[in-house]
Amino acid sequence: MTDFPFATIGFDLDGTLLDTSGDIAAALNRVLAEDGRPLLPLDQVLRMVGRGVHALLEQAVQATGGGDAGVVERLHPRFVATYGDHIADHSRPYPGCIEALDALAARGVTLAVVTNKPEALTLPLLAATGLLPRFACVIGGDTLGPGAAKPSPAPILEMLRRCGAPAAFVGDSIYDVQAAQAAGIPAAACSFGFSAVPVATLGAEAVIDSYAELLPVLEALRPIRV
Numbered sequence: 001m002t003d004f005p006f007a008t009i010g011f012d013l014d015g016t017l018l019d020t021s022g023d024i025a026a027a028l029n030r031v032l033a034e035d036g037r038p039l040l041p042l043d044q045v046l047r048m049v050g051r052g053v054h055a056l057l058e059q060a061v062q063a064t065g066g067g068d069a070g071v072v073e074r075l076h077p078r079f080v081a082t083y084g085d086h087i088a089d090h091s092r093p094y095p096g097c098i099e100a101l102d103a104l105a106a107r108g109v110t111l112a113v114v115t116n117k118p119e120a121l122t123l124p125l126l127a128a129t130g131l132l133p134r135f136a137c138v139i140g141g142d143t144l145g146p147g148a149a150k151p152s153p154a155p156i157l158e159m160l161r162r163c164g165a166p167a168a169f170v171g172d173s174i175y176d177v178q179a180a181q182a183a184g185i186p187a188a189a190c191s192f193g194f195s196a197v198p199v200a201t202l203g204a205e206a207v208i209d210s211y212a213e214l215l216p217v218l219e220a221l222r223p224i225r226v
Helices: 021-034 041-048 055-064 069-086 097-106 119-128 154-163 174-182 211-220
Strands: 006-012 110-114 137-139 167-171 187-190 205-207
Touching: 006 154, 021 041, 021 055, 021 069, 021 205, 055 069, 069 119, 097 110, 097 211, 110 154, 137 154, 154 167, 154 174, 167 174, 174 187, 187 211, 205 211
Parallel strands: 006 110, 006 167, 110 137, 167 187, 187 205
Antiparallel strands: none
């Protein structure tokens, strides 16, 4: 098909392509328990996901008795190691995700991942779930250096530089929507992800409730800026 409006579609990872909730929560709670802290329920953990590992640990420390920046720095390598060892025990693509990616590829669309998860965790996760070969570029939260993760538009602009425009972005959080729009491209928000607030309030150009809706929604969107 030649009338598809986008040359590139970018995707967030956690809560968008993959349901990683079980593995993230399990790793976080292992680290908290080892540090003598109480465990956190899954729904509370998911509200902390989206800004990367450091922000996740900052929130988890504050929710389990508090501590200074040194506590977060101490727990950071332990979490990365623990999560890395169990990165895809339970994580799976959302229903219909693979079919949607296949349909986009059949239209000649270039696919990309832009996530706030560090590259050292992103690439093994995509490989373990069989998704890595599908993406022309993968941009992690640390790919561009400090301060350049979503909601900064920098990683979306880098995606455009590597993969081409016009493009749209699919994510589940306010950080995804803000980054995409600041980079001048439309965002489709997933209601089935990890957003801490109702997805309808994020200001995305579209909302999808399942991957079955993705292609029709994208076909109805138009680029904000080429």
